[in-house]
Amino acid sequence: MTFVRTIWLITRKDLLIEARSKEILFTTLFFAVSSVLVFAFGFVREGRAVEDAAAGILWIAIAFSGTLALGRAFERERQSETLRALMIAPIPRPALYLGKLLGIVLLLAAVEAIIVPLVSLMFQAPLFTHAWLTLGLLAAGTIGFAAVGTLFAAMLVRARSRDVLLPVLLYPITIPVIIAGVRGTSALLQAEVDLPMARLWLSMLVFFDVVFVTLALWTFEPVMTE
Amino acid sequence: MSTPGGDLDFTTLTLTDVTRSFGRRRALNRVSLHARAGETIALLGPNGAGKSTLLSIIATLLAPTSGEVRYGPHEGLRAGAALRARLGLLGHDLYIYPELSPAENLRFFAKVYGVEDVERCIADALDHAGLSHRRDDPVSGFSRGMRQRLALERALLHAPRLALLDEPFTGLDDAATHALRQRLATLRNSGCIVLITTHDLETIEGIVDRAMVLRNGVAVELPVGAGSLRQRYRASLTPLSSSR
Incomplete structure (x- = not known):
């Protein structure tokens, strides 16, 4: 079986389970939408949003709801110990990691498809003016965040206090990704759009993605063997 | 195989x-x-x-x-x-996805193990487990015994040398x-x-x-x-x- 086919097999299985239960999608979406609405009440006065708030709120909603999705995605594998069945299967462990990562990225993409228009509407943020750059920032930021998160969620799957430990470990490591996402998006939302700055932050995000995914692929097998 | x-x-x-x-x-x-x-x-x-x-x-x-x-x-x-x-492993936990049906569980693991003629293999496994009539029902509705039978077939699906x-x-x-x-x-x-x-x-x-x-x-x-x-x-x- 090819490496790519294995990745797709794992992702497809995760998406099929999610399509049946809709558990992660609904909880993550509900949390993300609630966050945006609460922030909208705090930061929008008389129909005008606080300057530069939209980018931060968008990325906070993505990061927090992403943490929720990561925890649940691996909790599901823990309940029937199916992660052990995957570990004993004759598939490359990096393919297992990438399959889980792709599933989480697609799930977060579905959440972003709802909250990006919502943020745009609530904060009068022109997120679609430079749609391709916005899309690039969201894709690169989500991959970077999920790359670290997938590794940590897998590592913590047997830890008793995994729900507490996941954000404690995840946020400090992914701060560069969140900062790059916020600054890049801000550059697109300010009165005078700063395209070179947005591209610079996008390049930084791609760099973080390459570093994080490489490190995760390198460490996934040893950390999961025990 | x-x-x-x-x-x-x-x-x-x-x-x-x-x-x-x-x-x-x-x-x-x-x-x-x-x-x-x-x-x-x-x-x-x-x-x-x-x-x-x-x-x-x-x-x-x-x-x-x-x-x-x-x-x-x-x-x-x-x-x-x-x-x-x-290797085929049947653990104390059953290593099957409760949200999926027996056929879906077996199909996933058959593909993971690179089993040839997946559908025939699934039909044989379901027959051994006595679950052919429930092949498309979610496993979450099964009794412990039914899950155990399915889990055993999952472990033996690829004809392991060591079970x-x-x-x-x-x-x-x-x-x-x-x-x-x-x-x-x-x-x-x-x-x-x-x-x-x-x-x-x-x-x-x-x-x-x-x-x-x-x-x-x-x-x-x-x-x-x-x-x-x-x-x-x-x-x-x-x-x-x-x-x-």
Whole structure:
């Protein structure tokens, strides 16, 4: 079986389970939408949003709801110990990691498809003016965040206090990704759009993605063997 | 059947002085075992004796602290995916996705193991498990016994050379127990090495070739002799009980 086919097999299985239960999608979406609405009440006065708030709120909603999705995605594998069945299967462990990562990225993409228009509407943020750059920032930021998160969620799957430990470990490591996402998006939302700055932050995000995914692929097998 | 990662086969399993510690606690202490193709061996012992730990080590899920596990000429952790393709593990937890149907579970694992003719293989497995009529129902609605039967077929789907069965009779009714005994006989005839852990000694009487008893991480071969498996097992535990 090819490496790519294995990745797709794992992702497809995760998406099929999610399509049946809709558990992660609904909880993550509900949390993300609630966050945006609460922030909208705090930061929008008389129909005008606080300057530069939209980018931060968008990325906070993505990061927090992403943490929720990561925890649940691996909790599901823990309940029937199916992660052990995957570990004993004759598939490359990096393919297992990438399959889980792709599933989480697609799930977060579905959440972003709802909250990006919502943020745009609530904060009068022109997120679609430079749609391709916005899309690039969201894709690169989500991959970077999920790359670290997938590794940590897998590592913590047997830890008793995994729900507490996941954000404690995840946020400090992914701060560069969140900062790059916020600054890049801000550059697109300010009165005078700063395209070179947005591209610079996008390049930084791609760099973080390459570093994080490489490190995760390198460490996934040893950390999961025990 | 194509073997993912290459064709690797073996006809013996050899454990030499396998020790495993968790912190200061020693779960297994210099366990040695040799099994040949077609042998069925029972791993007996009280709760917490180290049976599941031993199965996890043989399944390459845990690394021994010291000692060696060899599958024919191959060393476990180094052989990687090609070796794992020849192992079948039924754990105490069942390793099946409750949200999926039996057919979907089996299809996923059949593809993961690179099984050829997936649909025929699924039909055979469901037939063995007696679940053909429930093939498209979600597993979450199944009883423990039905899940156990499905989990066993999942573990044996790819015709492994080495089957590691942790408490395979849990939750099974009389008919399913009888079917499993027959299935184990078929495995033996096909040259599969089977290691079973169970407390259900009457059920495995006559289908295991020999038995090992694990006590406080130490393994001793259960002597062949007069009396039932249960009587011999109790006799092997007596020195420990009387010394307490």
